[in-house]
Amino acid sequence: MENDYVLVTGASSGIGQCIAKTLATSYPLILCGRSSEGLEETRRLLSEARGADGADIVWQYDLSDTMGINAALTDLLKNHGAKVQGFVHAAGISPIAPLRMLKTDVMRDIMNVNFFAAAEILKVLSHKRTNGRTLTRVVFISSLNSRVGARGHSIYCASKGALDSFMRSMAEELAPQVRVNSIRPGRIENTHMTETGSEAFTERPLSDGYLLGAGHKQDIADMAEFLLSAKSRWITGQVFTVDGGRTAH
Numbered sequence: 001m002e003n004d005y006v007l008v009t010g011a012s013s014g015i016g017q018c019i020a021k022t023l024a025t026s027y028p029l030i031l032c033g034r035s036s037e038g039l040e041e042t043r044r045l046l047s048e049a050r051g052a053d054g055a056d057i058v059w060q061y062d063l064s065d066t067m068g069i070n071a072a073l074t075d076l077l078k079n080h081g082a083k084v085q086g087f088v089h090a091a092g093i094s095p096i097a098p099l100r101m102l103k104t105d106v107m108r109d110i111m112n113v114n115f116f117a118a119a120e121i122l123k124v125l126s127h128k129r130t131n132g133r134t135l136t137r138v139v140f141i142s143s144l145n146s147r148v149g150a151r152g153h154s155i156y157c158a159s160k161g162a163l164d165s166f167m168r169s170m171a172e173e174l175a176p177q178v179r180v181n182s183i184r185p186g187r188i189e190n191t192h193m194t195e196t197g198s199e200a201f202t203e204r205p206l207s208d209g210y211l212l213g214a215g216h217k218q219d220i221a222d223m224a225e226f227l228l229s230a231k232s233r234w235i236t237g238q239v240f241t242v243d244g245g246r247t248a249h
Contacts, residue, residue, distance in 0.1 A: 023224075031059065092159075
């Protein structure tokens, strides 16, 4: 099993990149992202974490093209003779705009990357002819906004709510072979969302009720690592809120 891969989407930056770096010493990885430069940077970070180059596979792909995921991922696994034991969906986009200003194609891209891509990838990985019975655990990176609304993030919130609901159904459908869980991060420092977000979203996290202040990418990566490990063997169908106490009151 140590030769089987963990697939991490969104691995070219942010939380996904941090998750990949955290997992690098335990698993060979399939790194999925849109940016070739970002993916190469991730490979460099993984080499530093391991102290040597690994046998990682780079899958440069724009997950907004959901129609092509099945064929692209199936071919990738076949060409590399690879099987996937774990899947972390950390890819996400979050354009900020009131609903009246969102164009339909933008709304579709948000849903495609944040939700439908996860479903399409899991469809491939749970297919016995493609991946055998290798897949055993799945982690979706959701958002606190799947529970708490946010001005200007209506479709983003909807996409994360869909992801959490999908997770529960997949936990039922794929049990007992596969464990499926979600992580709901609160405000995380130094991610694309917080760097490009609205003033209301990015400023003064303590005044917004974050009892422990803003979080770090490593906080989410550590939870993902736990949910992929044997230490979480009796956990499935759950949403883990990692938000510095934001929803404690």
